[in-house]
Amino acid sequence: MNEFFNSYIETRMRNAQGNALTTSAPVNNYINKTNPLPVPAKSVLDYGNPAYNQLAVKNDAQLIAKLNENLDPEGKILLHNLLNTKKLYSRDSTDGSSTLENLYKIVNEPRVPVLNPKNILKETLKTLADPYIITQNFGKIPENMMLPGSGYENFFKGHTCSAASIEFSLADRKPAEFVRYIEGLSSPQKSVKTRLKYADLLPSMIEAVGALSQQNVEFKPIDWQNVEVTIRPDENAYLRADVQEDHRIPNSRSMIDVLMQSAFMQLGSHGTYDSLTDERSKDTGDGKGLNQFEIAFVESIVDSRSRKVPVVYMELDNDATKILKYNYDPATTKKQLLDSLNSGNNIITGFLTNLDSQNNLITPDGHEILLTGYKYDKDGKLWFKYNDTDDGNYFAPSWIEADPFIPTIHHANVPESVLGQEFKQF
Numbered sequence: 001m002n003e004f005f006n007s008y009i010e011t012r013m014r015n016a017q018g019n020a021l022t023t024s025a026p027v028n029n030y031i032n033k034t035n036p037l038p039v040p041a042k043s044v045l046d047y048g049n050p051a052y053n054q055l056a057v058k059n060d061a062q063l064i065a066k067l068n069e070n071l072d073p074e075g076k077i078l079l080h081n082l083l084n085t086k087k088l089y090s091r092d093s094t095d096g097s098s099t100l101e102n103l104y105k106i107v108n109e110p111r112v113p114v115l116n117p118k119n120i121l122k123e124t125l126k127t128l129a130d131p132y133i134i135t136q137n138f139g140k141i142p143e144n145m146m147l148p149g150s151g152y153e154n155f156f157k158g159h160t161c162s163a164a165s166i167e168f169s170l171a172d173r174k175p176a177e178f179v180r181y182i183e184g185l186s187s188p189q190k191s192v193k194t195r196l197k198y199a200d201l202l203p204s205m206i207e208a209v210g211a212l213s214q215q216n217v218e219f220k221p222i223d224w225q226n227v228e229v230t231i232r233p234d235e236n237a238y239l240r241a242d243v244q245e246d247h248r249i250p251n252s253r254s255m256i257d258v259l260m261q262s263a264f265m266q267l268g269s270h271g272t273y274d275s276l277t278d279e280r281s282k283d284t285g286d287g288k289g290l291n292q293f294e295i296a297f298v299e300s301i302v303d304s305r306s307r308k309v310p311v312v313y314m315e316l317d318n319d320a321t322k323i324l325k326y327n328y329d330p331a332t333t334k335k336q337l338l339d340s341l342n343s344g345n346n347i348i349t350g351f352l353t354n355l356d357s358q359n360n361l362i363t364p365d366g367h368e369i370l371l372t373g374y375k376y377d378k379d380g381k382l383w384f385k386y387n388d389t390d391d392g393n394y395f396a397p398s399w400i401e402a403d404p405f406i407p408t409i410h411h412a413n414v415p416e417s418v419l420g421q422e423f424k425q426f
Helices: 002-012 054-069 073-084 099-108 117-129 161-173 175-185 205-214 236-247 255-268 292-302 330-342 402-408
Strands: 192-197 218-221 226-231 308-312 314-316 323-326 347-352 366-376 382-387 398-401 409-415
Touching: 054 073, 054 099, 073 117, 099 117, 099 175, 117 175, 117 255, 161 175, 161 255, 161 292, 161 347, 161 366, 175 192, 175 255, 192 292, 205 226, 226 255, 226 292, 236 255, 255 292, 292 308, 292 347, 292 409, 314 409, 330 347, 330 366, 330 402, 330 409, 347 402, 382 402, 398 402, 402 409
Parallel strands: none
Antiparallel strands: 192 226, 218 226, 308 409, 314 323, 347 366, 347 409, 366 382, 382 398
């Protein structure tokens, strides 16, 4: 098996002319059967089981006391509220660690020198308490900290709507995994490792390994079914996070937003994102955000409960000036979105923002939001609840009526598990 992987990766790393391509993953020694990944230790306390033992209760009380020592009055209230909602004991993380255990690591284990553990802890608790405070707004770098001649643009509006949406989903649906990411990205290792199945990414192992290699992702095959992926921000993210920690202007990214969004942008942009310019290399994209296929790739790694499929709902002409056709009727689109939400998934949805009353394109402008729920009003009309990470100083859920919204949807990343075998991608 070692020989297969080494031979396959070496082949993938060469183009048709035999020129070596770059990769962040080592070619040799992918699998070391004598040194397997450690199995994460489980807490002796299972909060879903009434037969928990008193020793575990005492240990957790000690962890909470340690956290309280590092919090101001507001932070203590946030921690207490997290305890009341039971999110503190959630173990919905890739390695089985709890929210509490990962919060404790933040203040009890080394952090990167430029960031204060107490500030990381406080910002993490604030985000868990209300994920709607997550924003893609870039903020500004103080003039006295600008690098002479760097050419960095000092702007407010950001390009990380998809990465911010993925960050939101973790904080909203998987608090233990969210804190595990923050703990790893702010540690001296400046990274977090996650384990997933090849099938969570693409139908076959060969396709999954090829995609990871082409995306320049750092990964380590474990066996024929599983792979470990290392996720890390760009190095400039730590300078940017330091700026946000000490000089943050209102309504801009927090220090933990910077680390999380950078990590997801790196994962989707072939490792070319720069946190100081808030852009990716134009050699790997349009120089700004991620496209729907890259977003689905990142989501499938970060939230591997179900492989995400970028469903394209409409076809545009080559100049993006006209809608040629809709690939699915409104009822099918509505069912896919509702089934996704009912399965416990948020949905990153891209739509056209500049249509006339007959849904003709005025300009090809688009935007991406995160659908997080739905409701029916007293008249039986369906409304989607959503989060927009690019809505200025509005940090709360928004609602949009489904029937006029659906014809504007260009794409959405839908879990494969809800599409069914009859699904056809156009």
